Amino acid sequence: MMNSFNHMHEWRKNIDQFFGESFWNEFDSILKPNIPQVNIFKKEYEILCVINIPGISQIKQINCEIDGYHMHIKGEIKIPASGYELIQEEIIQGSFNRTIELPYKVREDKVDARYEHGLVFIHLFKDVHDEHRAKAIRIKEGEK
Structure with missing residues (x-):
């Protein structure tokens, strides 16, 4: 289970690098x-x-x-x-x-x-x- 969590963290890190660190901030108003x-x-x-x-x-x-x-x-x-x-x-x-x-x-x-x-x-x-x-x-x- 812990291994899949690490993979998810790595996946998010790769998305941050590709789209920029503010990528997830754009979803805040939609998700919250x-x-x-x-x-x-x-x-x-x-x-x-x-x-x-x-x-x-x-x-x-x-x-x-x-x-x-x-x-x-x-x-x-x-x-x-x-x-x-x-x-x-x-x-x-x-x-x-x-x-x-x-x-x-x-x-x-x-x-x-x-x-x-x-x-x-x-x-x-x-x-x-x-x-x-x-x-x-x-x-x-x-x-x-």
Whole structure:
């Protein structure tokens, strides 16, 4: 068994030499899912973001900012299991720092957020002043 592990290590080393050391880094975003998981729902003038963040004991562990067309969220998912060895991990843990693109620019002054049963619900509202509309120019007769 140990011999096959050595062969695998050699195989990876050969791939690194052929493709370059950053070859495996390109797969990180494919192999590792984004955390936290986010669902985004929209209406004509509203967005509801539902973010899966289990194990939060204090809401200040989550930092969330709204910046026009983006929502930035960072924190850490920790599942307390002190004294145990992790043998299967499907609930991804660790620090996260995600930027989520929103379908339209939102108001920064009107946000409602709550944490309930491991989910963060963030209710956002469209910035209707961001609409780019043609403005009529009134032309006067005569000189200055």
